[in-house]
Amino acid sequence: MNNTCVLVTCPMFTYLEQELETRFNLFKLWDHSSSKAEFFNNYSSSIKAVVGNTKVGADAKLIDSLPNLEIVASYSVGLDKIDLDKCKQRGIKVTNTPDVLTDDVADLAIGLALAVLRKVCVCDQFVRSGNWINGDFGLATKFSGKSVGIVGLGRIGSAIAKRAEAFQCPISYHSRSKKPNTNYKYYLNIVDLAANCEILVVACALTEETHHIVNRKVIDALGPKGFLINIARGAHVDEPELVSALLEGRLGGAGLDVFENEPEPPEQLFALDNVVLVPHVGSDTGETSKAMADLVISNLEAHFKGKPLLTPVI
Amino acid sequence: MAPENPSHPSENDLPYVLILKPPPSFVIFGDRFFNSTKFRFLKAYESPLPLAHFLLAHAQSVQAILSSGGAPVTADTIRLMPLLRLVVTTSQGLNHIDLSECRRRGIVVASAGTIYSADCADSVVALLIDVLRKVSAADRFVKQGLWSSQGEYPLGSKLGGKRVGIVGLGSIGSEVAKRLEAFGCSISYNSRKKKPFCSYPFYLNVRELAANCDALIICCALTDETHHLINKEVLSALGKDGVIVNIARGPIMDEKELVRCLVEGEIRGAGLDVFEHEPDVPNELFALDNVVMSPHNAVFTWESFEDLRKLVVGNLEAFFSNEPLLTPVGLDDQPHFSG
Numbered sequence: 001m002n003n004t005c006v007l008v009t010c011p012m013f014t015y016l017e018q019e020l021e022t023r024f025n026l027f028k029l030w031d032h033s034s035s036k037a038e039f040f041n042n043y044s045s046s047i048k049a050v051v052g053n054t055k056v057g058a059d060a061k062l063i064d065s066l067p068n069l070e071i072v073a074s075y076s077v078g079l080d081k082i083d084l085d086k087c088k089q090r091g092i093k094v095t096n097t098p099d100v101l102t103d104d105v106a107d108l109a110i111g112l113a114l115a116v117l118r119k120v121c122v123c124d125q126f127v128r129s130g131n132w133i134n135g136d137f138g139l140a141t142k143f144s145g146k147s148v149g150i151v152g153l154g155r156i157g158s159a160i161a162k163r164a165e166a167f168q169c170p171i172s173y174h175s176r177s178k179k180p181n182t183n184y185k186y187y188l189n190i191v192d193l194a195a196n197c198e199i200l201v202v203a204c205a206l207t208e209e210t211h212h213i214v215n216r217k218v219i220d221a222l223g224p225k226g227f228l229i230n231i232a233r234g235a236h237v238d239e240p241e242l243v244s245a246l247l248e249g250r251l252g253g254a255g256l257d258v259f260e261n262e263p264e265p266p267e268q269l270f271a272l273d274n275v276v277l278v279p280h281v282g283s284d285t286g287e288t289s290k291a292m293a294d295l296v297i298s299n300l301e302a303h304f305k306g307k308p309l310l311t312p313v314i
Numbered sequence: 315m316a317p318e319n320p321s322h323p324s325e326n327d328l329p330y331v332l333i334l335k336p337p338p339s340f341v342i343f344g345d346r347f348f349n350s351t352k353f354r355f356l357k358a359y360e361s362p363l364p365l366a367h368f369l370l371a372h373a374q375s376v377q378a379i380l381s382s383g384g385a386p387v388t389a390d391t392i393r394l395m396p397l398l399r400l401v402v403t404t405s406q407g408l409n410h411i412d413l414s415e416c417r418r419r420g421i422v423v424a425s426a427g428t429i430y431s432a433d434c435a436d437s438v439v440a441l442l443i444d445v446l447r448k449v450s451a452a453d454r455f456v457k458q459g460l461w462s463s464q465g466e467y468p469l470g471s472k473l474g475g476k477r478v479g480i481v482g483l484g485s486i487g488s489e490v491a492k493r494l495e496a497f498g499c500s501i502s503y504n505s506r507k508k509k510p511f512c513s514y515p516f517y518l519n520v521r522e523l524a525a526n527c528d529a530l531i532i533c534c535a536l537t538d539e540t541h542h543l544i545n546k547e548v549l550s551a552l553g554k555d556g557v558i559v560n561i562a563r564g565p566i567m568d569e570k571e572l573v574r575c576l577v578e579g580e581i582r583g584a585g586l587d588v589f590e591h592e593p594d595v596p597n598e599l600f601a602l603d604n605v606v607m608s609p610h611n612a613v614f615t616w617e618s619f620e621d622l623r624k625l626v627v628g629n630l631e632a633f634f635s636n637e638p639l640l641t642p643v644g645l646d647d648q649p650h651f652s653g
Binding site for chain 1 (some may be wrong): 609
């Protein structure tokens, strides 16, 4: 097993890299960035597994350059950075890390909504700057009881709904199809969902269909008293439209964990008090990072031992 | 001259409600916020007279006071108002009202009831998630442009599975418990007495509660018994992975000791809406990323203020119509705070 060559695409989590190193012959793509051609010349036919994440996955170019690639194990639940069609064509297996990160991402979605509506970050800054001595802060918006609209009622969307329900928030959702076994109100059209909720949460997978699913029409429907929370993918939202809506006061506020061009979120948002920005940390807790890493390792071990994969995608 | 219609008394016949200092809602919305056709306000703060003189000169037949946290109702004030029968407060806490003197005089106190419970509970959850997941600190990081230059942000800690210990399982504490259960937290509590029909594990001793939880939430009233309840022993029992959240009253916490623990890394972090000497906050906290602070505004939402407006007017109108109050406080059950 120690001879099996595994390529990790970018720095993701020290513990993961260490665990990979004890079990495999690990290659770190970023160690060879100045001599990429040479690296691929020497090692490309030995590499049997790729470990990617939301920053650097396994695109067609990478897959094509690895003729003996057997498995892509993603350190993420999102698959938008993996060319799944190419993997299917080549018979390459793909695994991801569902379930172990559901709670953390859902917690952050609610945390962002609370932070935006209740102005938590602004209040903290107000106290920190010593301004409280000069007078009181003012009023924020109550979170409990607000209607929450969820785009994508999968594992994460359902977990968000369950939490929001504990705050007496009525739940509605938009999905490709209506889900059986749920009492939440379904909207076939995302614009209708946005028009009928106060907090819109994006929680679906990024595909060609959902690219820019939150566009000008949706933002307008959400309106100046509405809030957008995005813990999915930056590309779900037409970011320039979102920025102008926020700058012009046409949207009430936003809590964003993801952006179209990470790590460079739109600077025009930096001065806005009704916007909370965090650096793609949805699953970034010690507990969950370790659980995700363990799952990646288990999937790889299972594959190379000829056992069933734990969390296969294809 | 037409006779006055008895069911529409002129403004001059309306009974007075005394206000010692403008409540927060007056500061934000103006002094017509609690207006009613059934009473009018006597504003002590608009007079140049010292309070005792003012009360002697103008408040001898006043039956009701509208109080707020910053406008305490002391025994001295009560004794200068022989016809006082009702104190309505806009605040959640009652520690600024001399409840013993009210009980002695048979003065009824009307509280905010449960109108603030949801907002207070929301504040707790907001602060707890922020401390564990570093939301405010990460927001600062991004808005200072550090994401592209410094790259990775330190990992937070998962909320799910954390053991939450609630000090004071009243209306607010119960709303906190309900919310955090949905995040996969387990709940235990400390209270003056064990609650019947409550399945959460009960700890008679706050130190023991702290030793058995990962997040300690303060939701109790400030009384003589709870002053500095959260002290060195409790914080030490909570331990270096523990988080504390206080949305109740600053003096329930030994603030010097809390600051020392935070500065020296003896607890994981703190979410604080209240402080011992508001609006002064210990400067040592300003440099700490694992502390999230708010300016005693857990109930300051548009929605709660509208609910408050209806409640205060409702209580006062009921009183002056000899109808039952909406939110009377059972004074026999209230522990005292000497101030």
